[in-house]
Amino acid sequence: MALSGVKNDRGELRILENLDELRTDLADYIAELSEAAVKERGVFAIALSGGSLIGLMGKLCEAPYNKTVDWAKWYIFWADERVVAKNHSDSNYKLAKDGILSKVPIVPSHVHSINDSVSAEEAADEYMFVIRQLVKTRMVSVSDISDCPKFDLILLGMGPDGHIASLFPNHAVLDETDEWVTFITDSPKPPPERITFTLPVINSASNVAIVVTGESKAEAVHLAIDNVEPNCPSLPARLVQPTKGKLVWFLDKPAASKLDNLQFSE
């Protein structure tokens, strides 16, 4: 049975009994947001991450979602990408292509992956240019309080160190506010070269979901969500605070096991 509720100002928490329930709840959530965005804007602009998230999205390729989701209206982006060849096992694009994109009728020209044949800096600049063009044509909305793109949904995972996208704890990249997309060449988690959405872009989205499973991430979940003293100002996951959008956490029970005072309705 699922527990759900709102925790402080840290968004909605959905704590699922097991991975199967989490996969179903996540697929329902994505399908509902897709339907709402297509109804309102005619398109659905979604940014993916890599890692365990993609496997947890797998139910989207199965009935009923494979038939009911309006895949032709999806525009796909990456909240972060490793700067490696697209056929490399570290590529977030490859992970999503093998796990999801090749199994549903997405329009190939709607898939916006990075240029893998240039430097990390050039790849970030080019990716920002591509997004800028799509903002101009309103395939991606624009925030009404900043000039940032407003994605319909940004899906994030979280590492045991609290990193989201390729925004790592205590890294200067957390202070980047001028660019929509930036790059790093010293990721503490291999591979070292990556591009990433910056915090202003993540926090301008209409919806952000952080999907976390496993006991190894329970401490980071606690630090990212609970009112802990001293606060963890540089824990990237804690800095996800959509200005006008909605934040939802999808957790399994082991990931939620260190949260304080859970008082939710079942």
Ligand SMILES: O=C1O[C@H](COP(=O)(O)O)[C@@H](O)[C@H](O)[C@H]1O
């Ligand atoms: O390196 C990365 O790690 C995070 C977390 O991955 P997970 O396997 O622990 O879920 C991921 O969200 C990010 O996209 C990826 O580049």
